[in-house]
Amino acid sequence: MALVLSFFSFSQSATALTDEQKLISEVWRIVNRTYLDDSFNHQNWASVRQKILEKPLQNQQATYAAIQTMLKSLDDPFTRFLDPEQYRSLQVNTSGELTGVGLQIALNPETGKLEVVAPIAGSPAEKAGIQPRDRIVTIEGISTEKLTLDEAAARMRGPNGSIVTLVIEREGAPNREIQLTRSRIELNPVIAQLHKTEQGKSVGYLRLTQFNANAPMELAHAINSLEKKGADSYILDLRNNPGGLLQAGVEIARLWLPEGTIVYTVNRQGIQGSFEAFGSALTNDPLVILVNQGTASASEILAGALQDNGRATLVGETTFGKGLIQSLFELSDGSGLAVTIAKYETPQHHDINKIGIKPDKVVSSEPLTRDQVATKDDAQYQAALLLLQQQNVVVGAA
Template identity: 40%
Template sequence: MHKKLFFVSIFSLLVWLATSRAQAFSSADSLAQLVNEAWQIIDTTYYDTTFHGANWKSLRQKYLSEHYHSKAHAYAAINEMLAQLEQPATRLLTSEEFAAFLQEVTGQPHDGLGLLELLSVDLDERTKQLVVVSPVFNSPAARAGLWPHDRLTHIEEAATAEMSLKDAMKRLRKPAGQEVKLTITRENQEKHFALRSEALTPTASALYTAVKFEQGRKIGYLALRMFLQNSSAELREALIKLVQKKVQGFILDLRHNPGGSMASCLQIVGAFLGELPIGKISSRGVISVLAGQGEKLTNLPVVVLVNEGTASAAELLAAALQSHQRAILVGARTFGKGLVHGFQQLSDGAMLMVTIGKLQTLSGEEILREGITPEVAIDMPPSLTETVASTNDKQYLEAVKILARRIAPAGDRK
């Protein structure tokens, strides 16, 4: 039987449930077993029970009738099966590829450009083009000026039109000091970038907090740039300290936040809402309800900043606060990443990534492709090279105005 390493990813919302140890496989029977394991995982967990029109039962007969002479041969068969689903996120990762992916999305130190797999760069569900979601804050990609929704057309001289995300990541992951040339299209204009890989530590810049004095108000500013495993504890601690400093309200900045840990997301939602329902997951005809976790820490007014780089877990958080009228959203419509993924480990240690559901808002609207629309739209280029939360930041300034109006008289604060 296949062993499981599950996580649930709302386009990169991660929840780890178990681990297992790889086994050695070389015989024809063992290689056929790998193919069968992959087929069974899709058959029992893939979110679309029509399998995009593929005759999934007959595919099993076809591929199990073959004689496999190498692991590469078995992997090729698995990839052929998965291609029938036309769902690029559902794919096979070797143990080495999965290790690199895990190192990035959990915020561990690594060499790179700031274009993390699934979080910062992904395949568009409709066009199958490589697209930038949002670069890691203060990374080479961010400083160079890559924006959300930039279409990545070339990596060095290689065109990406028929390139899988797995192949693209092999070309984007380089040791520190090596240069990578990228070509993108933005609003039908071609742009060229030369990025140099460097040592990155995403945890160092995942959360920034400050007390700001604006329009006669004392405001707690929290910029959450990724959802890492420790982000919920850090943000909850920051909230408590800001309340102790007698702030009168909060601006929660989720701009350029591509997502991350689902557990952290639910706990952060809980800090503002408590254990209320916040969204839904639709999978194989079943609707599951997500709820905030942990104690509610504040009743102070909140304004949330969002933009085109707000994705995945950040969209879930923004939608939850909006649905319960706990916060007013300011900025631009969010990215629109709303598929739910799981990983299961095959017997040889390879990982099968499977799309297992779709994320919905509390009212049942899908986030995928639609995103979350803020109540107050403020047009502003989604650049990470500009100074945020400053006099040049139009979205921030509008958030300050709205929060100042929402702040209650001193005697009514909680």
């Protein structure tokens, strides 16, 4: 997701409220003040709070369940409550460390089903052949229809070396049971290589797997290193990149774009903010970006920015289509709240939510093993190389 990290505290003046009621009121006020849809899913938001507060709240778990019920009425899978453990886990994830099976997941807003956005490169999930858009039917025999997004993620996490069993549903195929051994997953977000073509060109291949806090600095180092090695063009691979921090996406766009709008953000008042590129890019060499159905959120912000500004050509398949931005709020008891606060539009004001970004050159691809990515077996990568060769010929003829 495109995530903005925010930390707010709210005081509670109503001393008559219990601690449990205060936490519910805290959540209600954050949503009331920041949520993108000011109709709150066409309901009286104050009435929702009143009904929740009228019910007895015996303990913390009952309070958390009441908050989840309140948020569920918004019918927005991205606005969700995180208990203290889930909140800490999300903070760790965006910081660049993870232990688990290596799946980025989301609830499909239309079907409500738990979907795979993308497996993390080198993870147990990727090695088992799990693909973007696969649906997770059960986790350890528990139907995911009964689980929130964070409950599902929590059930897939566990001690290093332990086993979790999933049932996976894929379009046009029978359901499949998969056993995954949990492991510590490296979240170094950048893979950088210098590839030599048959025509003697030096292509800098950069694969970005997610937009965590380390991504802008790591990618800048990789570009500088490839420039010193003589790269004369670039392929940026955003396939199966589920996104991450909005600010990371903006900073990475500035590495490639000397000037221009990167993204517009639109809040519930319709007020548009924007992030701009300024200064100088690290390289002006030709750039092709690889995208597919697993390219989502902050990845789409980056791809859309460079496509709309004419800085890059997109090759592959239509992207995932997540154009909403969440902000993360820390609550008074150490739990957290993710709230959809805005939507984003590309520099040419395209709203891609549930639509995605169509590449300039559509190239479909069969599932690849990790060793096949960016090789002769990778049709999308080969199409990018051909496009760069054609661009270089045109430039040379000028």
